[in-house]
Amino acid sequence: MQAFELLRADDLQHALSAAANTPAEGQGSTPVRFLAGGTTLLDLMKLDVERPARVIDIHRLGLDRVETIEGGGVRIGATLRNSDLANHPLIHSHYPVLSQALLSGASAQLRNMATTGGNLMQRTRCVYFRDTATACNKRQPGSGCSAIAGFNRNLAVLGTSDQCIATNPSDMNVALTALEATVHLEGPRGQRSVPIDEFFLLPGTTPQHENVVEPGELITHVSLPAPQPGNRSVYLKLRDRASYEFALASAAVVVTVSSGKISFVRIAMGGVGVKPWRSREAEAALQGQAPAPEVFRAAAEAALQGARAQSENGFKIELAKRCLQHTLTLATQAA
Template sequence: MESFQLKRADNVEQALKLSQAQSAGQQGDTSVRFLAGGTTLIDLMKLGVEHPAQVLDIHRLPLDNVESHAGGGVAIGAMVRNSDLANHPLIKTHYPVLSEALLSGASAQLRNMATTGGNLLQRTRCIYFRDATTSCNKREPGTGCSAIGGYNRNLAILGTSDHCIASNPSDMSVAMTALEATIHTQGSEGKRSFAIDDFYLLPGKTPQRETVLNPGELITHVTLPASAPGNRGVYLKLRDRASYEFALASAAVVALVASGRIERIRIALGGVGVRPWRTHEAEAALLGRAASDEAFRAAAAAAVQGARPQSQNAFKVELVQRCIRHALKLATQTA
């Protein structure tokens, strides 16, 4: 690990002031990194993937509350630990799909450290991104993508480009995508907010830029809209082993069924996309239809239109369809 300067901030204003002072005069990406739980950043620094000149410890920021907000819904502070969020009564009662997603991720020890903001910014587990001796456009733009034609079993089939096929590893973000979360930030341009579907960027020709965040911009909180009466949410994760493993394919489904027909449906996928993957095509195939296996099969087929499997992950095309169908069955079955 290379040497770096460590500073601490006690409030958002101080954190932004310190980060912007360090970023002044920098070209491109800033050399300051925010440290919350550290479950991703520290690993990448040890591996020589991240090289910050300054690490800004923000774990003391007062952003660790989960609260109901006016008009229904909930606000989740960026520093809320994954374990606390998964077990919070508001989340377990009104957003069980989010609780299930969080509890399916990592280990209990990591969930006790990892934060909401950090999870949203979790970096890919592509082995070439994490190996500084290999070519990776995400880590070092213009060097090529070793995963194309290399080991790509765990990587994306949706949203990929000729420059990057890395998959997004987050479970939490998949559930938040199905819940239509809004991400709130603060930076040099003031306060901003983004629908989660607009927060993540496709790799295109610039895979090194993963989100709309500007250098030194800080996630402050996330809001979830009020859960509609009768909504039912399910998170289903398929992986090589039962725990402490990233998804090969996952599906977050939030459904409202009335008189046997699907009145409202939201579906997001994990493990198969370069970002948490909202599948509007599958939703359109289901809306207004009877909750039946035939409808579920049509939706699953629609979800993988445009998939671009690689040499070792073509099995994900079928796997994610099975995941979608089973998640839909669980989310729409009568109590």
């Protein structure tokens, strides 16, 4: 780990000012990073992947609450712990897909430290990204992608490019995508709000840019719209072992069945995409249809129609289809 300056911010403006006043030229390739739970950042600093000159502790900013907002939605603070969010009565009752996703991630100890904002900023678990002795365009642009011809069993089949095939590792982000969350940021140019499906970027030719967060910007909170009346939501995660493991394929479904037909549906998938993968194709295939196995299979085929397998991960395509089919079954079986 390279030496860095640790600064503890007393409030939001102190944090933003400290970030803005960090010299662009410094010890590391990333001049400043905000520290919340540190469950990913500290690991990457130890591996010499992240090398910030200044780390700003934001624990004292008061961004750790769940609050109701106008219109019946909720506001989730950026430094709220994953375990507290998953077990909050409002989330557990009105947004079960989010609670289920959070409780399926990592371990209880990590969930007690990890935060909402940190989860949104979580970086890939691709082994080549974390190994500085190998080529990785995400870590060192222009160096190449070792995963394409290497160990890629756990990597993406949707949204990839010839520059990067790394997956987004988060469970929470998949649920937030299905819930059509909005990410709120504040930085040198003021406040702005970004729909979550626009927050994450495809790798294209610039895989080092994973999201739209600008230098010096801080995620302050996430907002969720009010749940649709009568909807059901389910998160299903398929993985190599039952706990402390990342998804090979996962699905988050939010659906409303009215008069025997699907009147509202939102679908996002994890483990298979370079970002949490919203499937509007699957949603279109389901809209207005009566729940049935053949309808769910058609939706799954639509969701994976653009999948591109690598040498070791072709099994993910069928696995993801079956994951989505089963999640839709679970979400509609009591409707």
